[in-house]
Amino acid sequence: MNPDFPSDHPRNIIPELCRLYYSQGWMPGSGGSLSIKYGQEVYITPSGVQKERIQPEDLFVQTVDGEDISVPQTTKGLRKSQCSPVFLNIYRLKAPGAVFHLHSKSAVLATLLTKENTVHLSNLQMIKGIRKWSTGGYHKFTDDVVIPVIDNTHTEDGLIDGMVKAMNDYPDTCIVLVRGHGIYAWGQTWEQAKLVCESYDYLFDVMLQVQAAGVREVHGGVLDSGGST
Numbered sequence: 673m674n675p676d677f678p679s680d681h682p683r684n685i686i687p688e689l690c691r692l693y694y695s696q697g698w699m700p701g702s703g704g705s706l707s708i709k710y711g712q713e714v715y716i717t718p719s720g721v722q723k724e725r726i727q728p729e730d731l732f733v734q735t736v737d738g739e740d741i742s743v744p745q746t747t748k749g750l751r752k753s754q755c756s757p758v759f760l761n762i763y764r765l766k767a768p769g770a771v772f773h774l775h776s777k778s779a780v781l782a783t784l785l786t787k788e789n790t791v792h793l794s795n796l797q798m799i800k801g802i803r804k805w806s807t808g809g810y811h812k813f814t815d816d817v818v819i820p821v822i823d824n825t826h827t828e829d830g831l832i833d834g835m836v837k838a839m840n841d842y843p844d845t846c847i848v849l850v851r852g853h854g855i856y857a858w859g860q861t862w863e864q865a866k867l868v869c870e871s872y873d874y875l876f877d878v879m880l881q882v883q884a885a886g887v888r889e890v891h892g893g894v895l896d897s898g899g900s901t
């Protein structure tokens with residue numbers, strides 16, 4: 673922690689979360705990127721580095737319109753995250769307080785087990801921890817939670833069109849799955865974005881383990897990762 677900044681400042685929170693997510697296997701091999709909005713400033717991790725080793729001074733700071741507020745004053749030759757344009761697009765469209773991009777294995781597996789453009793979840797208690805973005809209200813555990821899946825692209829900014837369509841088609845979602853790649857997830861605060869990532873990782877993991885057990889139907893009629901076999 674850098675004592676020059678409050679403990680809840682993005683320069684302290686982002687490196688802490690990067691270490692946590694690396695240890696959880698969600699930011700392996702430099703994959704993934706985190707961003708937090710603080711006032712009018714968006715703090716974003718640098719590109720292509722070992723995310724678990726990021727220091728408070730390594731972050732880029734931009735406006736939601738992509739103007740530089742500050743760049744790292746280090747000799748490390750840091751570059752902006754490839755995810756920056758995707759993050760900023762989400763900040764402009766949804767006005768969240770934080771957007772995370774993670775390569776969690778359960779999310780990637782969930783996208784590979786369906787050819788459809790959605791994953792469905794229902795009848796799981798942890799669904800109650802997820803908010804509907806448009807109202808802020810929480811889901812019931814019996815709700816049919818529909819998560820959009822978009823196809824991967826060769827560059828991160830190539831994801832923007834698919835992300836915009838997914839956000840328009842599913843205004844309640846606070847997560848978009850990218851096939852074979854990972855998730856983009858957001859919350860009103862970084863704490864809420866963290867809860868979203870943890871809840872969905874748990875839910876995807878449960879769904880995958882039920883599927884691995886060869887179960888096609890469960891109590892309440894759902895095991896459905898989009899209807900494809």
Ligand SMILES: CSCCC(=O)C(=O)COP(=O)(O)O
Pocket residue numbers: 701702703704705717718719720721752753754755773
């Ligand atoms: C091996 S990770 C390839 C790029 C990627 O998908 C990612 O999430 C990290 O991008 P960044 O530019 O932020 O390092």
Ligand SMILES: [Zn+2]
Pocket residue numbers: 703704773775853854
């Ligand atoms: Zn990625």
